Amino acid sequence: xxxxxTELGRVVLEMRGxxxxxxxxxxxxxVNFQVKAGEVHALMGENGAGKSTxxxxxxxxxxxxxxxxxxxxxxxxxxxxxxxxxxxxxMIYQELSIAYNRSVQENVFAGQIPTRGKVIDKRALRDMTxxxxxxxxxxxxxxxxxxxxxxxxxxxxxxxxxxxxxxxPKILVMDEPTSALSTEEVETMFALMRExxxxxxxxxxxxxxxxxxxxxxxxxxxxxxxxxxxTCDVKDVSKEDLVEMMVGQKxxxxxxxxxxxxxxxxxxxxxxxxxxxxxxxxxxxxKGEILGLAGLxxxxxxxxxxxxxxxxxxxxxxxxxxxxxxxxxxxxNMVRHGVAYLTENRKTEGLNLRLTARENxxxxxxxxxxxxxxxxxxxxxxxxxxxxxxxxxVPRDKNLTASNFSGGNQQKVLLAKxxxxxxxxxxxxxxxxxxxxxxxKLIHETIERLASEGISVLLISxxxxxxxxxxDRIIVMMQGHLIGEMHKxxxxxxxxxxxAANGERSVFSVAY
Amino acid sequence: xxxxINRNNLISKGNxxxxxxxxxxxxxxxxxxxxAFFSSPNIKALTTTCLLPILASxxxxxxxxxxxxxxxxxxxxxxxxxVCMGQFNQFFRGFGGDAGGTGALVGAWALAFVCAIAIGxxxxxxxxxxxxxxxxxxxxxxxxxxxxxxxxxxxYSNGNTISVNSYALVDVIDKSVVSLPYIEMxxxxxxxxxxxxxxxxxxxxxxxxxxxxxxxxxxxxxxFQAGINTEKKVFLxxxxxxxxxxxxxxxxxxxxxxxxxxxxERGIAPLMMVLASTIIGxxxxxxxxxxxxxxxxxxxxxxxxxxxLISMGMGFxxxxxxxxxxxxxxxxxxxxxxxxQSLRKGERPALLKEAAELRRGxxxxxxx
Numbered sequence: 001x002x003x004x005x006t007e008l009g010r011v012v013l014e015m016r017g018x019x020x021x022x023x024x025x026x027x028x029x030x031v032n033f034q035v036k037a038g039e040v041h042a043l044m045g046e047n048g049a050g051k052s053t054x055x056x057x058x059x060x061x062x063x064x065x066x067x068x069x070x071x072x073x074x075x076x077x078x079x080x081x082x083x084x085x086x087x088x089x090x091m092i093y094q095e096l097s098i099a100y101n102r103s104v105q106e107n108v109f110a111g112q113i114p115t116r117g118k119v120i121d122k123r124a125l126r127d128m129t130x131x132x133x134x135x136x137x138x139x140x141x142x143x144x145x146x147x148x149x150x151x152x153x154x155x156x157x158x159x160x161x162x163x164x165x166x167x168x169p170k171i172l173v174m175d176e177p178t179s180a181l182s183t184e185e186v187e188t189m190f191a192l193m194r195e196x197x198x199x200x201x202x203x204x205x206x207x208x209x210x211x212x213x214x215x216x217x218x219x220x221x222x223x224x225x226x227x228x229x230x231t232c233d234v235k236d237v238s239k240e241d242l243v244e245m246m247v248g249q250k251x252x253x254x255x256x257x258x259x260x261x262x263x264x265x266x267x268x269x270x271x272x273x274x275x276x277x278x279x280x281x282x283x284x285x286x287k288g289e290i291l292g293l294a295g296l297x298x299x300x301x302x303x304x305x306x307x308x309x310x311x312x313x314x315x316x317x318x319x320x321x322x323x324x325x326x327x328x329x330x331x332x333n334m335v336r337h338g339v340a341y342l343t344e345n346r347k348t349e350g351l352n353l354r355l356t357a358r359e360n361x362x363x364x365x366x367x368x369x370x371x372x373x374x375x376x377x378x379x380x381x382x383x384x385x386x387x388x389x390x391x392x393x394v395p396r397d398k399n400l401t402a403s404n405f406s407g408g409n410q411q412k413v414l415l416a417k418x419x420x421x422x423x424x425x426x427x428x429x430x431x432x433x434x435x436x437x438x439x440x441k442l443i444h445e446t447i448e449r450l451a452s453e454g455i456s457v458l459l460i461s462x463x464x465x466x467x468x469x470x471x472d473r474i475i476v477m478m479q480g481h482l483i484g485e486m487h488k489x490x491x492x493x494x495x496x497x498x499x500a501a502n503g504e505r506s507v508f509s510v511a512y
Numbered sequence: 513x514x515x516x517i518n519r520n521n522l523i524s525k526g527n528x529x530x531x532x533x534x535x536x537x538x539x540x541x542x543x544x545x546x547x548a549f550f551s552s553p554n555i556k557a558l559t560t561t562c563l564l565p566i567l568a569s570x571x572x573x574x575x576x577x578x579x580x581x582x583x584x585x586x587x588x589x590x591x592x593x594x595v596c597m598g599q600f601n602q603f604f605r606g607f608g609g610d611a612g613g614t615g616a617l618v619g620a621w622a623l624a625f626v627c628a629i630a631i632g633x634x635x636x637x638x639x640x641x642x643x644x645x646x647x648x649x650x651x652x653x654x655x656x657x658x659x660x661x662x663x664x665x666x667x668y669s670n671g672n673t674i675s676v677n678s679y680a681l682v683d684v685i686d687k688s689v690v691s692l693p694y695i696e697m698x699x700x701x702x703x704x705x706x707x708x709x710x711x712x713x714x715x716x717x718x719x720x721x722x723x724x725x726x727x728x729x730x731x732x733x734x735x736f737q738a739g740i741n742t743e744k745k746v747f748l749x750x751x752x753x754x755x756x757x758x759x760x761x762x763x764x765x766x767x768x769x770x771x772x773x774x775x776x777e778r779g780i781a782p783l784m785m786v787l788a789s790t791i792i793g794x795x796x797x798x799x800x801x802x803x804x805x806x807x808x809x810x811x812x813x814x815x816x817x818x819x820x821l822i823s824m825g826m827g828f829x830x831x832x833x834x835x836x837x838x839x840x841x842x843x844x845x846x847x848x849x850x851x852x853q854s855l856r857k858g859e860r861p862a863l864l865k866e867a868a869e870l871r872r873g874x875x876x877x878x879x880x
Contacts, residue, residue, distance in 0.1 A: 149524075
């Protein structure tokens with residue numbers, strides 16, 4: 001980072017009355033947006049509010065936006081990624097844009113490989129890469145010649161940031177940079193962001209995490225339905241204010257729990273082991289119970305869920321449903337016995353985005369809708385109507401291709417798919433990741449309702465308020481082991497769960 | 513952790529250079545099984561069979577590195593050969609035939625090669641336009657082109673073999689530079705092949721253009737965002753493919769002194785040979801990794817196997833089978849290692865130690 005430090009507090013980016021029309025919708029409607037040097041500016045809104053469209057406009061991905069964009073007071077036309085880059089905009093995307101079979105150095109300097117004459121200068125490439133990695137303190141840790149496929153996800157993300165910083169941008173746009181990171185890794189990222197902003201860079205930060213916005217941002221802008229709602233200082237607003245601005249209605253009792261009694265043991269896991277991922281895990285899940293499974297990223301929570309769901313193999317241990325030991329690593333068998341696993345990757349593993357909502361929802365119950373070898377999808381229509389109604393899937397069109405739903409409604413379709421199997425045990429892996437506030441609320445209500453109807457839920461979540469308010473009991477994993485259990489009667493809150501996930505044993509009701 | 517990464521690096525490096533291991537194994541086996549394999553005449557014969565597929569595979573490798581397929585080369589090779597032969601006959605007559613002397617010969621050959629190359633480049637450009645600009649899947653574009661060009665070849669040649677009455681050029685390009693044993697395979701045609709391979713390998717690994725092509729094949733989106741003109745890269749890779757396919761066909765026809773419209777329809781098609789060699793040589797089928805030199809060595813490996821099989825009295829059925837088995841094994845290995853990699857994603861090395869203890873405990877428990 002050479003010293004092109006911009007005077008702090010000066011307006012670096014100004015978007016004046018910008019709009020972008022998509023077929024059928026006005027995705028961004030006459031928005032005014034200002035970012036100052038040396039600030040982290042959070043951009044918030046539900047899915048489909050226009051955040052991503054606004055940022056894509058800034059990245060030069062549209063050539064047909066209307067309105068004016070000024071950078072450092074100069075009007076610019078950002079009609080190609082190259083122009084945007086030259087104007088000083090650097091993007092760090094949610095889906096990492098990594099070329100996995102090329103090396104770190106080639107990724108960092110893609111399109112700008114140094115040459116001597118016509119020939120690649122490998123030594124310069126290496127030295128320049130080490131220089132760039134110094135920004136994110138990875139110099140000496142990562143060899144620039146390592147292929148990207150051998151680099152961990154956290155480091156890849158830091159490399160992406162380093163790559164963005166190397167062009168000396170004025171504005172850095174970060175789209176959900178923390179969604180795949182553990183708590184410590186988020187802290188590292190925030191420390192880095194504070195350092196970067198103190199040097200005079202302007203950072204636009206897109207996130208669904210309310211807490212993160214209060215932790216890192218200086219100002220916040222809220223969009224709803226493509227329109228600007230307000231821009232304000234973070235210290236002047238509360239979480240409730242922000243949520244109200246986003247959803248447009250007063251949020252009352254975001255999470256509600258009524259006490260209820262739980263029944264007999266439904267799922268019993270004993271000594272479950274998947275070599276290298278999950279080690280010797282034992283727990284019981286009762287009828288009608290919501291059991292939270294907490295832990296930091298990489299603790300082995302999803303891996304445990306996948307083994308019970310019958311996706312990954314179980315190397316040792318027993319898994320009993322209603323007293324019968326089941327052969328796992330056989331998803332059909334697990335589904336037949338009433339175990340459903342809702343994946344955390346809805347776009348790649350959960351839904352077939354090219355099929356319609358109806359086909360997606362029926363995909364797990366084709367045997368149930370068949371007589372002999374013949375499939376009668378019509379026989380499921382009534383159940384489908386019910387699911388649409390209870391989950392409030394919008395739009396109501398059952399023949400709409402899954403990719404055309406918003407993120408929140410895709411998640412509802414995925415939940416409907418597993419609800420249709422009428423499970424006894426529902427394993428939910430990050431059921432509200434990346435969905436808007438409205439859908440989140442509805443999914444929470446649905447989970448509660450399912451539990452009160454007698455379905456046992458294993459809730460895997462990194463969202464602390466979610467897991468705290470929904471769970472009857474929380475079990476905590478760390479580095480592949482189950483380390484303890486927290487009971488509702490002993491009282492748990494977000495900070496206790498976070499401590500537990502970090503290995504603090506005193507907060508457990510039962511420590512293993 | 514660091515150790516783990518080093519091991520991964522080592523494995524990926526080993527796999528990248530697998531073709532040299534294959535070649536060494538084939539050479540060692542043949543040295544014992546077929547002593548005449550390393551005789552000078554056999555080396556010359558073997559090298560000659562490699563020339564056509566190696567030249568044609570250069571462009572094919574480029575296209576695959578860019579993340580696409582060019583199946584049309586199967587008929588572009590034939591187009592290059594019939595156009596070269598046919599146009600030579602026409603130009604040579606135009607220049608006065610034998611009466612025109614050396615001037616007429618040189619002129620006619622030069623123009624004939626220009627025409628052949630123009631056909632190849634034109635077809636490549638059309639492929640490239642349809643894939644890069646119109647965004648049709650390369651498989652569909654080039655398989656259509658394979659058929660269309662095949663039709664053109666039959667029309668141009670009326671379905672007949674086109675032969676040439678002049679032996680002047682073939683005498684030059686297939687004559688050994690030095691007539692000594694073991695280096696007699698070095699002919700001008702061989703040198704052309706080496707030069708073209710060297711130039712295109714250099715472009716790939718030593719210039720920014722090559723690095724950018726790798727980036728396009730590896731991740732098109734990030735290449736685009738890095739400001740690389742991805743459409744132009746893909747377009748040019750197809751043009752190169754058309755160029756190398758046409759020139760390989762033209763040179764082959766010259767050395768045969770005749771061009772047939774259906775070369776490769778019976779026996780081993782050059783397209784299959786090129787496709788198999790490119791994949792076996794280590795070019796990743798989804799793009800982003802590969803090498804022209806390694807593809808060339810893969811051609812040599814497969815042709816050596818064929819050569820050995822023929823010496824053992826086996827026909828082309830056994831040759832096709834062996835090439836198929838090798839290709840199948842490589843493709844299987846590629847997908848299987850990808851699958852294995854995905855299974856181990858996120859694994860904790862520390863837990864594996866505990867797992868080993870648990871396993872010991874279990875086996876001890878069952879023993880008592």
